[in-house]
Amino acid sequence: MSLASTASGVQFIPIALGTEFDEIVIFAPNTYETIAPLTAVTIGETFFSQTNISTYAPFTLILNPSALDLDSKIYKIEYDFGNGNVVTQTYYYSNTSEDTLNYPFSAEPGDPRNYFQNSTYFLENTDRTYFTVEVRIYQFGVSEFKQYFVNLQLDPPVLDGFGAELGYFKNLHLVSTRMFGPDDTIFYIFESDEPRYILPALVNWQRKETTSSIVIQDIQNRPYKLLKGFERENVTSVETNAKITFVDPVSSSSNITDLGI
Amino acid sequence: MSLYIQNNIEGKLWLRNVLGNIESGTEMLSAIYQKYETANGNNLFYSQLTANQILRFDTFYDCIFVETKNGCFFEKINIDEYTNLIPYTKYFFYNPKKTTHVDYWFDEIDKKIYFTDIEYVSNINLNIEFILYLYEFDCVTGITELKTKEQINFKFKTATSLVGFNPSFENPKITYNSDTKNYNVSFIFRNIDQTFALISIMIKKQNTFKITKIDGIVPFGELDASSSNHFSLI
Numbered sequence: 001m002s003l004a005s006t007a008s009g010v011q012f013i014p015i016a017l018g019t020e021f022d023e024i025v026i027f028a029p030n031t032y033e034t035i036a037p038l039t040a041v042t043i044g045e046t047f048f049s050q051t052n053i054s055t056y057a058p059f060t061l062i063l064n065p066s067a068l069d070l071d072s073k074i075y076k077i078e079y080d081f082g083n084g085n086v087v088t089q090t091y092y093y094s095n096t097s098e099d100t101l102n103y104p105f106s107a108e109p110g111d112p113r114n115y116f117q118n119s120t121y122f123l124e125n126t127d128r129t130y131f132t133v134e135v136r137i138y139q140f141g142v143s144e145f146k147q148y149f150v151n152l153q154l155d156p157p158v159l160d161g162f163g164a165e166l167g168y169f170k171n172l173h174l175v176s177t178r179m180f181g182p183d184d185t186i187f188y189i190f191e192s193d194e195p196r197y198i199l200p201a202l203v204n205w206q207r208k209e210t211t212s213s214i215v216i217q218d219i220q221n222r223p224y225k226l227l228k229g230f231e232r233e234n235v236t237s238v239e240t241n242a243k244i245t246f247v248d249p250v251s252s253s254s255n256i257t258d259l260g261i
Numbered sequence: 262m263s264l265y266i267q268n269n270i271e272g273k274l275w276l277r278n279v280l281g282n283i284e285s286g287t288e289m290l291s292a293i294y295q296k297y298e299t300a301n302g303n304n305l306f307y308s309q310l311t312a313n314q315i316l317r318f319d320t321f322y323d324c325i326f327v328e329t330k331n332g333c334f335f336e337k338i339n340i341d342e343y344t345n346l347i348p349y350t351k352y353f354f355y356n357p358k359k360t361t362h363v364d365y366w367f368d369e370i371d372k373k374i375y376f377t378d379i380e381y382v383s384n385i386n387l388n389i390e391f392i393l394y395l396y397e398f399d400c401v402t403g404i405t406e407l408k409t410k411e412q413i414n415f416k417f418k419t420a421t422s423l424v425g426f427n428p429s430f431e432n433p434k435i436t437y438n439s440d441t442k443n444y445n446v447s448f449i450f451r452n453i454d455q456t457f458a459l460i461s462i463m464i465k466k467q468n469t470f471k472i473t474k475i476d477g478i479v480p481f482g483e484l485d486a487s488s489s490n491h492f493s494l495i
Contacts, residue, residue, distance in 0.1 A: 158480055161456035172449075172457055173265035173431060179438040179445050184463065186436070186445055191263055205461055205476040 054153040061150065062118040063135060070146070072139035077112045081119040082131035082152070089115045121154055129154050160192075170194035268432075269362070271330065274315040279344045287313045290327070292347045293336050300355035306331045321367050321374060323349075324400045332357040335365075335374055337403030354405035356396065361432045361448070368437065372400040375408075377435045377446050384427055387417040387482075391430065392494065393446065393462060395470055409470045413462075413491040420482035422453040429455075442466045443473070456481045 053061070065077055076090040092110035108114070123129050133150035160167035169192035176189040183206055190199040262270075274286030287294070287310065294310040309315075309329035317333075319326040324337045333356050337349035356363065356378065365376035375397055382390035395409035417423065433448035444464040449457060458481065463474040472491060477484075 159457040161451070161454045167455070167457065171263070171265075173263065174434055174447060174449050174459070175264050177434040177436040177445065177447050179436045179443065180440065181438070182440055184438055184441055184443055184445070186447070186461065188447065188459075191265060193263055196263075203461075205463075205474070 052151045056157040057121055057123045057154040059154055060118055060120040062116055064116050065113045068113050070139055072142050074112050075138045075140050078136040079117045080134045082133050083121055085119045087117050123156055271314050271316055273313045274318050285313050287311050289346055296353040297355055333363055335398040350403040360430050364433050364435045366435045366437050374398040377433050379430050379433055381430055387420050389415040410494040411472055411491055412494055414489055416485040416488035417482040418485045426453045452481050
């Protein structure tokens, strides 16, 4: 973020450039799981090796161990995704395994290589964040385990757009603003088409910050209408001191007198 | 359909008269529409009004706002002895559509409506120029006045997907803080990749309206603040 001002021209023009609104995205955990970009990493025969991935959050990593080919049978595979998510896939005996020693993969149901593991990563701030994913493969009769690493470099996603850095929201529009308080805090309401969200965000341009309590609301039924500042259900006329009752705009879709153009 | 898109789709205006009958806006507001017959050079605005091709409408006590794809007006209306809707004043102000559609704020205490508009000018060597308009419509007198016409120049040192491209400006939103007497106009503008950027313009209301602060989030550009400026065109 940079803050600069100049006397160029007739008046001062302070302009701040920042990425505060990226926080709208990162404060929405677990919301994007189904549409997060997926990357499958196949664990190969070469161990003590690494895979490097640079992309944008949220991001789902899928680890595929089916290519493992070791001398001994695999006892278990530990997946440490580096974000607190640790999964252990252990070999288990199955009655269908008549000869477990020579039972060929992948027909062996209990072979850990039959099970993909995945984890979705969200950022907790707007900084570039690194994760180290470690896979440990244990074998029967072998004391040392094999290791495999995936290095993740995740950047915050851009909010909207279709360039190289694909925007997270499609057709993000500003539909309403309200300003209040002695420090001119602004309440922005955005809506997006894909996914269909309303995104309220409190922004204070003086302090250059957003609040951390962003609430994302999924919109099921459209069209809808946002109340304007002066639209209250019961107000008193300034001129006549008489009560004025406004039609409830939310439930007025069936009212022929309010066509909602 | 999203609210944003809904506000950009034409519909037809129907009104209920004092007898309880529903008539088209073209019929009931014909005396008001008539004032705008020559307001536009090619009469396109008037043609849209008489064809009842209405984008948005609103009412504020005895004042009405009507917008078509080509422009809008605010009018104070009266009722004559034949229960016809007639204009309160002979004066009128036609606001032709510029780059964006207007947004308005109703000051219910002072009975005034403030509406704003943006006109994109140019993008030469990453110097983006646009004009901010702020009008005041008095609900008592029915008169519209231009309060602010400010040219704003953003000079970028570098910017992605912006060279030689006219950035798209979305419709601004205006709001008012009664605690500080400040107005804010915010809008989204985008580069060729449609990347999101947000601009916030603070306007102080004293004897005149003055821009006091401009903030922005422009992820695709680095601003050259020493070469950026704004100045009044009034």
